[in-house]
Amino acid sequence: xxFFDDKQDWLAEVFSMYPPEGRRSxxxxxxxxxxxxxxxxxxxxxxxxxxxxxxxxxxxxGVMSFYSYFQALPAGKNHIQVCATLSCxxxxxxxLWDELVQSLGITRGEVTPDSLFSIQKVECLGSCHTAPVIxxxxxxxVECVTKVRLRALLEGLRAGKKLSEISxxxxxxxxxxxxxxxxxI
Amino acid sequence: xxEGPIVSGKDPRFVRTLYAQVGKPSSWTLDAYLASGGYQxxxxxxxxxxxxxIDEVKKxxxxxRGGAGFPTGLKWSFMPKNTGRxxxxxxxxxxxxxxSFKDRYLMEDDPHQLIEGMAIAGYAxxxxxxxxxxxxxxxxxxxxxMAAIKEAYEKGYLGKNLFGSNFHFDLYVHRGAGxxxxxxxTALMNSLEGLRANPRLKPxxxxxxxxxxxxSTINNVESLxxxxxxxxxxxxxxxxxxxxxxxxHKLYQVSGPFKRTGVFELPMGTTFRELLYDWAGGPTEExxxxxxxxxxxxxxxxNDETLDTSMDYESxxxxxxxxxxxxxxxxxxSVSMVDAxxxxxxxxxxxxxxxxxxxxEGVSGWMVDxxxxxxxxxxxxxxxxxxxxxxxxxxxxxxCALADAACWPVRGSLKHFRDQYVDLVEQKKAVNRTQRWS
Ligand SMILES: Cc1cc2nc3c(=O)[nH]c(=O)nc-3n(C[C@H](O)[C@H](O)[C@H](O)COP(=O)(O)O)c2cc1C
Ligand code: SF4
Ligand code: FES
Numbered sequence: 122x123x124f125f126d127d128k129q130d131w132l133a134e135v136f137s138m139y140p141p142e143g144r145r146s147x148x149x150x151x152x153x154x155x156x157x158x159x160x161x162x163x164x165x166x167x168x169x170x171x172x173x174x175x176x177x178x179x180x181x182x183g184v185m186s187f188y189s190y191f192q193a194l195p196a197g198k199n200h201i202q203v204c205a206t207l208s209c210x211x212x213x214x215x216x217l218w219d220e221l222v223q224s225l226g227i228t229r230g231e232v233t234p235d236s237l238f239s240i241q242k243v244e245c246l247g248s249c250h251t252a253p254v255i256x257x258x259x260x261x262x263v264e265c266v267t268k269v270r271l272r273a274l275l276e277g278l279r280a281g282k283k284l285s286e287i288s289x290x291x292x293x294x295x296x297x298x299x300x301x302x303x304x305x306i
Numbered sequence: 307x308x309e310g311p312i313v314s315g316k317d318p319r320f321v322r323t324l325y326a327q328v329g330k331p332s333s334w335t336l337d338a339y340l341a342s343g344g345y346q347x348x349x350x351x352x353x354x355x356x357x358x359x360i361d362e363v364k365k366x367x368x369x370x371r372g373g374a375g376f377p378t379g380l381k382w383s384f385m386p387k388n389t390g391r392x393x394x395x396x397x398x399x400x401x402x403x404x405x406s407f408k409d410r411y412l413m414e415d416d417p418h419q420l421i422e423g424m425a426i427a428g429y430a431x432x433x434x435x436x437x438x439x440x441x442x443x444x445x446x447x448x449x450x451x452m453a454a455i456k457e458a459y460e461k462g463y464l465g466k467n468l469f470g471s472n473f474h475f476d477l478y479v480h481r482g483a484g485x486x487x488x489x490x491x492t493a494l495m496n497s498l499e500g501l502r503a504n505p506r507l508k509p510x511x512x513x514x515x516x517x518x519x520x521x522s523t524i525n526n527v528e529s530l531x532x533x534x535x536x537x538x539x540x541x542x543x544x545x546x547x548x549x550x551x552x553x554x555h556k557l558y559q560v561s562g563p564f565k566r567t568g569v570f571e572l573p574m575g576t577t578f579r580e581l582l583y584d585w586a587g588g589p590t591e592e593x594x595x596x597x598x599x600x601x602x603x604x605x606x607x608x609n610d611e612t613l614d615t616s617m618d619y620e621s622x623x624x625x626x627x628x629x630x631x632x633x634x635x636x637x638x639x640s641v642s643m644v645d646a647x648x649x650x651x652x653x654x655x656x657x658x659x660x661x662x663x664x665x666x667e668g669v670s671g672w673m674v675d676x677x678x679x680x681x682x683x684x685x686x687x688x689x690x691x692x693x694x695x696x697x698x699x700x701x702x703x704x705x706c707a708l709a710d711a712a713c714w715p716v717r718g719s720l721k722h723f724r725d726q727y728v729d730l731v732e733q734k735k736a737v738n739r740t741q742r743w744s
Contacts, residue, residue, distance in 0.1 A: 138478045140392070143518055145500035149483055153442075174500075187502045187659075188483035190442050206404045207601060207649045208561040208635055213743025220743075244486065244653055245404035245601075246443050249561035249635065250568050253743070261446040267744055 123169050124155055132173070145174055148184050152191050157259065160200075161192040189243060197232045197239035199278045202256045205242040208249035217253050217266060218242060224275065237279065260284045265292045312547040313575035313616065315585065320547070323535040324528065324557060325571040328415040334450045336457040339418035345463055347538040351426045352471040359430040363533055365541035367553030372398055372489075372526030373600065373630050375552075375619050378533065384513040385431040386521050393433035394522040396498070396512075397424055397530055399440040399447075400482055400489035404601035404653060405633030408557035408569050409527035413440070413447035416531075417454035423530030425468065425475050426537055431523050434474045439494050442483040451479055486657035490706050491524040493659065504661045505706040528557055548574030552618030552629075560586040562636030563593065572617075579613040581634065592639040595722070598622055599630025601650045602711035604718020605637065627718060642737040643723040644730055647716050648677035654712030665709035668700040673712065680727065683736035690727045694720065 125132055131154070132147070139146040148170060155166045162185060164178070171178040185191045192200075203209075203218050218240075222228050225238050232239045248254045251264035263274060263284070270289045277287030312320050327333040327342055339345070351359050364379030385393060397420065401409040413420060424436045440448055455477055458464040466474045480498050482488050488497045492506035495517050516522025532554060536544045544554045552574040558581055560567050565587030572581065578596065582588065595605040596612065604627040606612040615621050622629045637646050655670040676693055679685055693716070701713040720727065730737065 138480070140518060143499060146480070146498060148500040149481065149497070153481065153483065183502055184500065188442070188485050190483040205649075206653050207597075207646060208405060210649050211562055211635075211638065211641065211646075211742060213741070215739070216741065216743035243443075243484065244656060245402060247401050247407045247410050247441065249405055249407055249633070250559065252561060256443060259442075259445055262443075 124158070124166055125151070125169065125173060128154070145176065148174060148176075148181060149188075152181075152185055156191060160198070161195045189241075194230070195232060198237050199239075199257050201238060201240045202243040202246075203240065204244070204246045204248075204252070204254045204256075206245035206249075208245070209252040209254055212252035214253040217255075217271065220268070220271065257284055263289070267291055311549070311575070312573045313549065314580060315570070315572040315576055316580070317573070320555075320573055322555075322571045323539075324412065324419075324531050324555065325416075325569065327419070328411050328569075330415075333415045334417055334454060336418060336454065336461065339416070343538075344418050345422055345469075347534045348422050348425050348429075348463075349469050351429055351537050352469055352473060356430050356432060359426065359537065362541045363430070363536055366536040366544035367541075367548070367551075368529065368532055368536060368544065369552065369619065370526055371528035371532065371556065371631070373403060373602075375629065378525065378529050381513075381523060381525070382427065382431050384511070385433075385523055386513065387432070389432075389521060392435065392518075392520045393431055394517045394520055395424055395428045395431060395433040395436040396491075396494070396517060396522055396524045397436065397438040397527055398489060398491065398494060398524050399438050399444070399527050400486075400494060401441055401444075401527070402486040402489050402657075403631050403633065404650070405561060405597060405635045406559060406600050406631040407561075408559050408632070410444055410447050411569060412527050412531055412557075413444065414450050417447075417451045418458065419531050419534055420451070420527055421454060421458050421464065421477060423532075423534045424477055425464070426533050427523065427525060427530055428475050429468075429473050431521075433523070434476065436475065436477045437498060437517070438477070438479045439488070439498055440479055440481055441488070442481045448479065448481060455479070485659075486653075487659045487706075487708060490708065493706070494524065495522070502659075504659050507705075549616060549618045549620065551620050556617075556632050558617065559631070559633040560636075561633070562596075563590045563638050564588065564636055565590055574618045575616045575621075577614055577616055578634070581617065582613070582636075589636060593636045594639040595637045595643060595719075597633075597635040597637065597715065598627050600633040601635070601653065602714055603628040603630040604714050605643070605646075605722065606718070607722045608636075626721065628714070640740055641742075642681070642730070643719050643726045644677070645681050645737040645739070647719045648681045648737075650715050651677050651712060654708060658708060658712075662705035662709070664700045664704045665712070668696060668704075669709050669712045672696055673700075673716070680730050681737045683730070683734050685731035685734060687731060689731050690720070690724070693727075 135147045135150045151170045167181045168178045171181045360382045368378045369375040487493045488503045493503040497503035512522040558570045570585045593608045597605045655674040658665045658670045660666045697713045
């Protein structure tokens, strides 16, 4: 059975966002949908997307490989993306990465034997003031990641909790300062 | 402080508008937006002729907040009239320039403000359809925008006959998937059309042939939100803030070792000293340089001259740097400037789309390799000159501005911190990386 067979309503809604000549615009939403459900986008799925859009699988693969979010190989249930860009690097993201490599026993492109984790370095996530920052799957960011917070995060994820259910000790980020005299994070 | 233009956030005449709701409980809901006076500007705009809306924005002096500072009203006026074709207004919400994070909170905490700005721009340029191209990682912003758009449709604030006028406006959100180049306006259009996001040749400019070949205008999130308040409060209000050529207020961002990092809405022309000491609380460790406006802007040394520089387009250009997105990054004295530049070069190298040779080979290949070589203690005499020569070969010769953006910070660092490069090369020293994570 095709992935999109039972998602015709969803597809119709996506196509309705674009003009008739713009059907191809659905390629990114479709790739995203597959990845959300299956964790990666297999050659079969790429073929299916190409068929629905009236293009070739090579074209779909070409688009897919352009973006860092789309995965061609299975990722862990929790795909942890670590920001490696300047402000995060200044807050120690290299050490954070090394810690992940060590405690999970995997590096880039690998998945833990229990399929729970994979890791990837990504570029500036647009939260430089709460560095270092990580993102798990497509969830809102985990900010101001200290050693203590990272440990609590991994423990929570190992216990099968959702990100939103895990309480992280210490400062939590998402602070926008309105006045100079406001308390720090 | 009550005469002349407003150039300080401490001036009692200064009022915050863009971020006035950010951080407040439930600020992203329609109820909260209406309670704070939302959707009045679009009503006002719809009573005006489209050209009058454009003129008001022109008169305000608003310049694009996406980084390049192109006058917004002028850009809108480039759109052809009475074409009978579909026009598009596109919001650039790709926000990927390292050091920038202002647009995210605008969308997370005040999505209706952006919706209203899109509708106003759409009305001005006869675009009945709008797209917000939001970077894929911005999950919370996406969720809140989608919820806000739904609310707006339910109330009739989007869709057919807005506020009893004969203007129709539909708004869609398209998510990116992790590629910095999608922020370049023509690459963004390709990405939205479902293609690889390589930039397009200009001309034709988007106003002639943009999205699906139709007349299109692309604006940054903050530019569109600013338009709401310009219509609401008038061009004169906006122009009462800032310097001669840099009007209005702006969202400045602070990251790096400062006491209170975050986003600060301040008048154009505020000094770095005011931003970094009075608002951000001062450095938490010794700083050697700041990158004034996002990673593509040449760094400036941390000294009185820099701190007393006014944060506007002209003053920064006069210092050999750029205002960019207003994202200030502090670089601590304990970190090698060369290593900081290695990180930025690596970023641009990774994000090069590969379309043109100077960038693909020059930035992703040569520059990245050279920084790796120098920072790992394998530098040789003459490497600094090789790097300079590379910059000369790449800058101004690439297909789009990404490669320039990669060169500018390195050039700035060579101007002010050349000794650090020479030191590494001559001593064959690897950079010293201190523990920075706790
Ligand atoms: C490589 C590159 C990346 C860019 N990234 C962004 C971005 O993330 N957000 C943005 O608003 N503009 C970005 N721009 C600028 C846009 O091309 C465009 O000038 C801007 O969106 C226009 O909006 P404005 O006139 O309102 O500033 C980028 C430009 C280049 C060359
Ligand atoms: S300068 Fe870089 S990003 Fe721009 S077109 Fe050339 S290769 Fe692509
Ligand atoms: S550098 Fe990591 S979020 Fe910007």
